[in-house]
Amino acid sequence: MSTHPSPPALLAGRGGPGERPAGTTPPGTVLHPFRGIRRSASALSRDRTPAFYVLEQRRGGALLQRGVIGALDLDASRGAVLPHEHVLAAKVRAQHRITRLVGGNPEPVLLACRDAPAAGAVLRRVTRAAPDTVVTAPDGTRHALWRLIDPGQQRVLAADLAARSVLIADGHHRYAAAWELRRRRDGRPGPWDRLPALVVDSARTPLGLRAIHRHLPDLGAREAAARAAAVADVEELDPDARRPPRPGELILVGGDGRYSVTRPRPEPLLRALDGRPEAWRRLDAAVLHCLFVDGVWRPPSGPRPVRYLHDGDGHPHDGEGPGSTPSRGTLVLLAPPAEDDIWRLAAQGVRVPEKTTSFLPKPPPWLLTYHHGHQTREPRNARGR
Numbered sequence: 001m002s003t004h005p006s007p008p009a010l011l012a013g014r015g016g017p018g019e020r021p022a023g024t025t026p027p028g029t030v031l032h033p034f035r036g037i038r039r040s041a042s043a044l045s046r047d048r049t050p051a052f053y054v055l056e057q058r059r060g061g062a063l064l065q066r067g068v069i070g071a072l073d074l075d076a077s078r079g080a081v082l083p084h085e086h087v088l089a090a091k092v093r094a095q096h097r098i099t100r101l102v103g104g105n106p107e108p109v110l111l112a113c114r115d116a117p118a119a120g121a122v123l124r125r126v127t128r129a130a131p132d133t134v135v136t137a138p139d140g141t142r143h144a145l146w147r148l149i150d151p152g153q154q155r156v157l158a159a160d161l162a163a164r165s166v167l168i169a170d171g172h173h174r175y176a177a178a179w180e181l182r183r184r185r186d187g188r189p190g191p192w193d194r195l196p197a198l199v200v201d202s203a204r205t206p207l208g209l210r211a212i213h214r215h216l217p218d219l220g221a222r223e224a225a226a227r228a229a230a231v232a233d234v235e236e237l238d239p240d241a242r243r244p245p246r247p248g249e250l251i252l253v254g255g256d257g258r259y260s261v262t263r264p265r266p267e268p269l270l271r272a273l274d275g276r277p278e279a280w281r282r283l284d285a286a287v288l289h290c291l292f293v294d295g296v297w298r299p300p301s302g303p304r305p306v307r308y309l310h311d312g313d314g315h316p317h318d319g320e321g322p323g324s325t326p327s328r329g330t331l332v333l334l335a336p337p338a339e340d341d342i343w344r345l346a347a348q349g350v351r352v353p354e355k356t357t358s359f360l361p362k363p364p365p366w367l368l369t370y371h372h373g374h375q376t377r378e379p380r381n382a383r384g385r
Helices: 089-102 117-126 151-161 172-184 221-228 266-272 278-282 284-296 339-347 372-376
Strands: 037-039 044-046 052-059 062-073 109-113 133-136 142-148 166-170 194-201 208-210 212-216 233-236 250-254 257-262 307-310 330-333 358-360 368-371
Touching (some): 037 133, 062 117, 089 172, 117 142, 117 151, 142 151, 166 194, 166 358, 172 194, 194 368, 221 233, 221 257, 221 284, 266 284, 278 284, 368 372
Parallel strands (some): 109 194
Antiparallel strands (some): 037 368, 052 062, 062 194, 133 142, 233 257, 250 257
């Protein structure tokens, strides 16, 4: 379950995802300029002037993403930030430790908004100039940063975002850890009241949404299929077939076979999801865990180990992609959910199981650091502007 305060549900009857209903004044997304520490290939630059930071990511000249990084006001934005996944307490504690060790946050959370035209116009104007920092990743992605210090442009950008809600695309555990750090400060105000956030208008530069697959190292595919047949339709597939799963389908891949699992029986599904949100019946990850992993696949000795594998990652045993055959156990392939569905559920206050979504591209760590001490004192003996 989540370990941080849940933002209240947005008012019903609004026009579309990320848009506020006319005539209402709920909390908005409050973003502040901050003094960032920028990393280049050869040096660190400590900015003395608070700025918004425009981030653009390109690969092979093609634009992947453009957004703005600012310091998210946790309390003022609480009703506008929409988490969509549950978090794991151990990972929240780990992120809290990282924040304390670093003295701040080495990477922003990734937030998606919808249709922010005034902010988009500011970003396009800023990126016509040469960037202040450029870093090229090993995969060839070019990450460029521009400092936005013009007060007028800052006001336009902040006002546009203040009228919108945002979806946490990546960074649920960091967001929860920020609330935990704030709680441990006993209400004392300080830079820990804010969290660096990259806000991307996904209507203009769409985020990629990939599936997160599961690897069950101690369960063979044939046995998994046999057990699944008691509660769903199972079809054996051509072992050489490499098609991705369709929505509503799980594909089991192992050294002893390849199987398609679809159409769970209504009664076992309802029992498995008892007490869960009704919307979970249509979420493949929820059905996988509640009906199969914690149901017909669960051994008498206790929970079965599960490993997570993102699209594009190498396989944990043979170094190949998610469609490859694991050297042991079963790889469970899922189809990615639709972004509109995630927005709708988040606006209703429904959280999906952890590790359901993988939004891309993500901002690289250490490119821009939000250091708590740097916000409250003038840096010494360092480059900066």
